[in-house]
Structure formats: C-alpha cells, structure tokens
Amino acid sequence: MSNNKIEIRKLYKIFGPDPLPLIEKVNNGVGKDELLDKYQHVLGLSNINLDIPDQSLQVIMGLSGSGKSTLIRHINRLIEPTSGAMMVDGQDVLTLSQNELLEFRKNKTAMVFQKFALLPHKTVLQNVSFGLFIKKVDPAEAEKKSMYWIERVGLLGFENRYPQQLSGGMQQRVGLARALANDPDILLMDEAFSALDPLIRKDMQDILLELQSELKKTVVFITHDLDEALKIGDRIAILKDGCMDQEGDAVDILMSPKTDYVKKFVEDVNRSRVLKAKNIMQNVSEISKDLLDGQSLKVKADDVIEKFIDRVVTDKPNLVEVLGADGSAIGYLSPSRLAEILRK
Amino acid sequence: MAKETNFFFDFPTLPVEMIRAFKKSTDAAYKGFSREYGDLIESFFNPLLKFLVFWEKLLVGTPWLVIIGVVCAFAYFGTRSYKIVIGIILSFFFVGYMGMWQDMMESMGFIIVATIMSIGIGIPMGIWMSKSNRAQAVITPILDFMQTLPPFVYLIPVVMLLGIGKIPGLISVIVYAIPPMIRLTNLGIREVDREILEAADSFGATPSQKLRQVQFPLALPTIFAGVNQTIMMALAMVIIASMIGVKGLGQEVLRAITNQYFTLGMLNGLAIVILAIVFDRISQAYGKRIQKHRSGDAI
Structure with a gap:
C-alpha cells in the first residue's frame, strides 16, 4: 500500500459533443489550438498523472486556461472526465454510483472557492454548518463544531452576520471554516486566496499553514501565483494548456526548471526569500x-x-x-x- | 359564377359553406362534450368553490374595523411605515363611507383566492420548468399564448363548459394571472449563481436539498416579483370576470358602463385602484424584506 492519498492516472478531459475519438489525436500530438480549429473541441486536460501523498500540501499551478480548475474538479467529480482514473484511498472516484458519490463528497472532501460561494441568505454560522446540515448531523452538535471553527478562523462575534456584511478576507475565512467543519480528509482549494488583497492573502496563507501543521489534511491548492505556490506548497505541479509541464518540490522547480514555460515563471523569483x-x-x-x-x-x-x-x-x-x-x-x-x- | 374574383386582391379562401360547417361541427362537438362532462367538471371544481365562498364570507362577515386592523398590521410589519398605514386607513374609510365596503370585500376575497391558486400551481410549474429544458420549451409558448389571447376569447369555452358564476370567473382570472408566476419562478431558479450551486454539490447535497436550501431561497426575490405581478393582473381581470357573474367592484363598474353612470364607474374604479395599491405596497414590502441579507447594513 502506497502512502499516496490521491493518484491521478492518465486523466483526459476534452470538452465537446464527441470527445472520445479525439484522445488518440491528442496523444499523437494535436495541440489545444489545433483541436479547437479543426475539431471544435476544447482540450481541458491531457494525460495527467500525479501522486499526492497523504497529509501533504500539493499546489497545482498554471495560468488561466491551463486546466488547473478543471483538474481539481475531477477530484470530487464535479466534472466528469473523458477517460482516466482518479484514485482516492485506492478507490476510483470515477466508478462511484450517484449515491456513493454523494457520500464521498460528504465525508472525504470539502472545497473552498475563489469567489467564496457562500450562501447569501444564511448567516455565518449557518454557512459554516452547511456541510453538517447536508450530512444531517444533530443540530446542537453541528452548532458546537461550527462555533469551534468560527473561533479558529478568528470570526467569533460575527456568527450571526450575513456574508454580504463581511469583507472579502472574512468571507473566505467563512469559506475555510465551512470546509473544515466537515472534517474532510481532503481539502480542495480552488484559487481560494486569489481574489483577496495581497496583505489579506498573506494572512490567509499563514492561517492555512498554521492549521495544516496541526490538522495534517491532504490539501490540493490551485493558484496562478508562483510566490504563493512556493510559500505554501510541499509539492508543486505546473500545468500548461492542459498538460503537466513539471512536478516537484520548490527546489526542483526553482533550481532545475524543465521547460521554457517553467523557466519564465521562475526567472523573477527571489530565491533567498523563498527557499528555506x-x-x-x-x-x-x-x-x-x-x-x-x-x-x-x-x-x-x-x-x-x-x-x-x-x-x-x-x-x-x-x-x-x-x-x-x-x-x-x-x-x-x-x-x-x-x-x-x-x-x- | 356570379362575381369575378381577382387572385391578387381577394385572398383565396375556403368556400363559405365549408367554413360554416367547420365552425358548426367544432361548436357542436364542444357542446356535446360540455353536456356530457359539464357536471363532472363542475363537481371537480366544487372544493374550489367552497374555498372561494369561505374567503368571501370570512371577509364580508368580519367587522370592518377588524379588517382594517388586520390589513394595517400586515402593512406595518411589511413596510414599517406609518405613512402607508395612515394612507390605508383613510382610503378604506373612503371606500366604506361611499357604500362600497361589501363589494370591495367580495373582490378582495376573490383576489386572495386567485392569488393563492396561482402561487400553488405556478411555483411547482416554474420549478419543473427550471429543472427541465424540455418542459421549458413546451411551457413557454403555452404561456405566450395565454398572455396574448384576448381574455374575452377564452371566456367563451369556459362559460360554455361551466356556465356563468364564480368558478368560471376564477378560472379565467387564474389563466390570465398565472403566467408571470410561472415565468419568474423559472427565471429566479435558473439565475442562481453557478458557483454557489457547485459549492452545494461539493458538499454532497442531493437535488432536493439543493432546491430547498439554495435555489428556492435565492430565487425568492424574483418569485416575489412574480407574486406581485400576479396580484396586479388578477385585479385588472376583475372587471372582465364580472361579465360572467363574479360579484364585487367589477360588477358595479360593468353596471356603470351599461347604464352610462359616470360617477358610479369612477367610484368603483377608484376602489379597485385603492385595492391594487394596498396589495402592491404590502407584497413589495415583503419581497424587499426577504432580501434584507443583500444589504450591507447591520440587521
């Protein structure tokens, strides 16, 4: 038994009406632009293989359109792949029945969104306990758990406010608390801090690192910001046009960039400020x-x-x-x- | 051939006899149908009639001071505005003082029942439409048809089937007033932010949990706009419905038209306007209250 929490194998996603026959074309070197021009299909992901060790913080990095948000949505199957396997704890998520998938989402994963995606008609407390409500946890217990996480993210006293009354940083703390209250093994963070001001973003990164050192979840973190990736990632995977360009730890990426794309990314990084x-x-x-x-x-x-x-x-x-x-x-x-x- | 016909100026038509035969046979078939099933359909609508009569009796039988008190309480909790409450008291006193109280209560009962029925049928239809693109494709042209067909035209088959009375009146009002309810429920649910739905999915919410916890509450302001529209359209239809025997303010207006009583028509028309403004202000106020979370103010 390996200690990988998540193993992604030969994952392909091609958007369009009839994607299956096009996988072979993609394997034979048809690129994203050609696929769109000639076949009117959009290449989302192409032959992604990635091992994410248990309790590690895996960053997936790329510019917009690189397929990073598509990839993270395959882990909890918000998007169906064209082909491939997504093993979580040795079980292929892609073979789960509809009901099994709901159970999987309730218990194994929780997601934090770029634009927070809070429920505007519910209070902070109700938002944080949303996952527990869906799981039909006893309301008193759900409230106790939620209040604990509201306190942990520093929002005590705001539990009866509505999301619209909070600043962006505070809203994303609610998003984080909502995910953690569910006590998932896997935390999926889709550009969770990208919409925040630089200072607030740094705060949130520190909160995440502090919580992670204690909770030891498996975190998959999407970002387009290399500094953020280097700061928080145990391992970093770089995506370009749906393909995996390079995968490794911060030193690998910084010291031996494999492709021109990665080289360009790391060119301006201040190594003495990033490397520990x-x-x-x-x-x-x-x-x-x-x-x-x-x-x-x-x-x-x-x-x-x-x-x-x-x-x-x-x-x-x-x-x-x-x-x-x-x-x-x-x-x-x-x-x-x-x-x-x-x-x- | 008695007359010369010109192809370019006279539209080619079916022979007159054929058109007459077509109309005759369709009417006869429908008459046969209504003779056969009219009683059955009438008994089907009997519970609705009882419901309507219950509301009318309730409103007519309740002391007028109590009615004014209840309406003012609704208005106050909705708007928190004394101005509107005072306006309601003054205008209701005017209506009562001019001898139109009972007519207004009958119309009010009628509107309330028509609105309840429209909401009860319209919201499930709207939800169904929002869930299924095929349902939307089928229902949308039907709603277009219902909204543009002149009400007088569909009064005819309803009256042929059910005769003159409250129920045919109620049905024609509902047909006229329900489309915005269905449309806006559908629209409100379809407009819910995709990322919020994705969040609900990511927590493993079932479709019905999503509907009850996310889609419906977020669509409520739009749905309430539909309720408001439905009430207004039902009020507009009150006069036409009075032509087939619905009592209330509409009947007085109809009497004024046929007898050229200008003042009678004016007064009853004013009473309808007052009723419309009261319903509109109260329902809009409740619509706004549901959106209180959207403001940045502390609540």
Missing part, C-alpha cells in the same frame, strides 16, 4: 570533515535564506547548521552550496 534552510540542506555525508569541525552558524529549519544570509557574510562561518524542532542538527549547508543556489 530545510529545502536546500545537505546530508552530513555531503559535507567534508574539516568543515564539520570548524565554527558554525545555527539556523532554524524553517528560516528562509534571506533571514541568515547577512550573518553568513559578516561572521563567515565554516558551515551553517540547520536545527530541527528539538534543537538538534538535522542537516548542514556549506557556503559553497549557498553560493551555488543564489547564483542565477
């Missing part, structure tokens, strides 16, 4: 003996390079020691490694 010590640290075996004996600088695993680079320059340590949560060294960084990473 734990992302780039080396094993003890990769470090030469004499460096280990010398004077070292101690940094935390979650510190970004920017936070300690000045001390590396002024103190000139032989080695940077990366400390884990318990204070012991979990990895090392040689100055030459740092220099290599910061060089473009």
Whole structure:
C-alpha cells in the first residue's frame, strides 16, 4: 500500500459533443489550438498523472486556461472526465454510483472557492454548518463544531452576520471554516486566496499553514501565483494548456526548471526569500570533515535564506547548521552550496 | 359564377359553406362534450368553490374595523411605515363611507383566492420548468399564448363548459394571472449563481436539498416579483370576470358602463385602484424584506 492519498492516472478531459475519438489525436500530438480549429473541441486536460501523498500540501499551478480548475474538479467529480482514473484511498472516484458519490463528497472532501460561494441568505454560522446540515448531523452538535471553527478562523462575534456584511478576507475565512467543519480528509482549494488583497492573502496563507501543521489534511491548492505556490506548497505541479509541464518540490522547480514555460515563471523569483534552510540542506555525508569541525552558524529549519544570509557574510562561518524542532542538527549547508543556489 | 374574383386582391379562401360547417361541427362537438362532462367538471371544481365562498364570507362577515386592523398590521410589519398605514386607513374609510365596503370585500376575497391558486400551481410549474429544458420549451409558448389571447376569447369555452358564476370567473382570472408566476419562478431558479450551486454539490447535497436550501431561497426575490405581478393582473381581470357573474367592484363598474353612470364607474374604479395599491405596497414590502441579507447594513 502506497502512502499516496490521491493518484491521478492518465486523466483526459476534452470538452465537446464527441470527445472520445479525439484522445488518440491528442496523444499523437494535436495541440489545444489545433483541436479547437479543426475539431471544435476544447482540450481541458491531457494525460495527467500525479501522486499526492497523504497529509501533504500539493499546489497545482498554471495560468488561466491551463486546466488547473478543471483538474481539481475531477477530484470530487464535479466534472466528469473523458477517460482516466482518479484514485482516492485506492478507490476510483470515477466508478462511484450517484449515491456513493454523494457520500464521498460528504465525508472525504470539502472545497473552498475563489469567489467564496457562500450562501447569501444564511448567516455565518449557518454557512459554516452547511456541510453538517447536508450530512444531517444533530443540530446542537453541528452548532458546537461550527462555533469551534468560527473561533479558529478568528470570526467569533460575527456568527450571526450575513456574508454580504463581511469583507472579502472574512468571507473566505467563512469559506475555510465551512470546509473544515466537515472534517474532510481532503481539502480542495480552488484559487481560494486569489481574489483577496495581497496583505489579506498573506494572512490567509499563514492561517492555512498554521492549521495544516496541526490538522495534517491532504490539501490540493490551485493558484496562478508562483510566490504563493512556493510559500505554501510541499509539492508543486505546473500545468500548461492542459498538460503537466513539471512536478516537484520548490527546489526542483526553482533550481532545475524543465521547460521554457517553467523557466519564465521562475526567472523573477527571489530565491533567498523563498527557499528555506530545510529545502536546500545537505546530508552530513555531503559535507567534508574539516568543515564539520570548524565554527558554525545555527539556523532554524524553517528560516528562509534571506533571514541568515547577512550573518553568513559578516561572521563567515565554516558551515551553517540547520536545527530541527528539538534543537538538534538535522542537516548542514556549506557556503559553497549557498553560493551555488543564489547564483542565477 | 356570379362575381369575378381577382387572385391578387381577394385572398383565396375556403368556400363559405365549408367554413360554416367547420365552425358548426367544432361548436357542436364542444357542446356535446360540455353536456356530457359539464357536471363532472363542475363537481371537480366544487372544493374550489367552497374555498372561494369561505374567503368571501370570512371577509364580508368580519367587522370592518377588524379588517382594517388586520390589513394595517400586515402593512406595518411589511413596510414599517406609518405613512402607508395612515394612507390605508383613510382610503378604506373612503371606500366604506361611499357604500362600497361589501363589494370591495367580495373582490378582495376573490383576489386572495386567485392569488393563492396561482402561487400553488405556478411555483411547482416554474420549478419543473427550471429543472427541465424540455418542459421549458413546451411551457413557454403555452404561456405566450395565454398572455396574448384576448381574455374575452377564452371566456367563451369556459362559460360554455361551466356556465356563468364564480368558478368560471376564477378560472379565467387564474389563466390570465398565472403566467408571470410561472415565468419568474423559472427565471429566479435558473439565475442562481453557478458557483454557489457547485459549492452545494461539493458538499454532497442531493437535488432536493439543493432546491430547498439554495435555489428556492435565492430565487425568492424574483418569485416575489412574480407574486406581485400576479396580484396586479388578477385585479385588472376583475372587471372582465364580472361579465360572467363574479360579484364585487367589477360588477358595479360593468353596471356603470351599461347604464352610462359616470360617477358610479369612477367610484368603483377608484376602489379597485385603492385595492391594487394596498396589495402592491404590502407584497413589495415583503419581497424587499426577504432580501434584507443583500444589504450591507447591520440587521
């Protein structure tokens, strides 16, 4: 048994009246534009394969039209694929009957939407408990659970307001609380923070990371913003025109972009602000003996390079020691490694 | 051939005898049908008649002070405006003082029953139409037909079938007033934001949960606009319905027309206007109250 929560296999989605025969054409290299011109079908997704480990935060990134929103809607089957498999906990979601699908959506997944998609005629409390209401959870218990999540996202005191009376950031907190109140294994976030101001967006990212470090859900997060992807993603998949361009962790994407498209994306990223010590640290075996004996600088695993680079320059340590949560060294960084990473 | 016909100036027609035969046989068939089934259909509508009579008796039999009190209470809870309440009291006193109270109560009962029936039939029809494109394709032209066919024309078969009286009057009013109810229910449900429906889907809502929790509540303001329109159209139809025996203000107007009593017509017409304004203000106010969540104000 692998520890993948979600396994996407050979997933195709072609929009149009008769898509099945066109899969072969797409496999033979017919692109998105040609498919539209010649066959009047729109290519949504083409041969997507992706493993999402349990309890990880998977970012799916791409520009508009790249198929990222289409892909996330296949996980809870809001969109039917043309062909392929979507395994969740070893079960193919695409073979579920209508009733099984409703049960799956009630218990396994919850979704947060770009434009919040709150129910305007219901109060914050009623919105947050919507999923529990659908599941027919006892009202008193549903209220207790909902109030807990309203408090966790910092909306205590607003539970009897209507969504229209809240700011965008607060509305999306309601959206997040509504998803979490359902206690799903999988949290699907479709450009959840894209509609928010930069400052509010940063707040929401921090809330999500804090909650995730405690809850350990499997999160699938869609975004078009590389900085956001690098900040929150354990792993990042980049989509272009319905095809998977590259998949990997932040370091893979930043240090070894595979295609021109990805290269263009990462060109302007400030690496020292994005990469954390734990992302780039080396094993003890990769470090030469004499460096280990010398004077070292101690940094935390979650510190970004920017936070300690000045001390590396002024103190000139032989080695940077990366400390884990318990204070012991979990990895090392040689100055030459740092220099290599910061060089473009 | 007695007369020279010109193809370009005289429209080619069926021979006169054939048209006459067609009309005759259709009328005869319909008459036969109504003779055969008229009683059966009448007994089918008997519960409706009882319902209508119940409302008329209730409104006519209740002391006028109580009626004014109830209407004012409705108006106040809907609008929270003393101006409208005072307006209602003054205008109702005017109607009563001019001796039209009982007629107005009969008309009011009639309108209330016609509206209840229109809502009761119209909302399920509208929901069905919103769920099925095929239903929409079939029902829309029927509604167009109902709305544009002159009411006098469909009075004829109704009267042939059921005779003169309250029920045929009520049916013709409902036929006239129900289309906006159906149309606006359909429209309101179809207009609900796609992303909100997707959210409901993503939580595993069944179609009926979606309808009750999301689509219907979000469509309510539009549906209420339909209720308001239906009431107004029912009121407009009151005079025509009086031609086939519906009592109330309409009958007085009809009497005024046939006898050229200008003042009588004017007064009863005014009473209908008053009734219309009262119904309109109250139903619109309730329509707005359902939308209170749409405002940014604290409630």
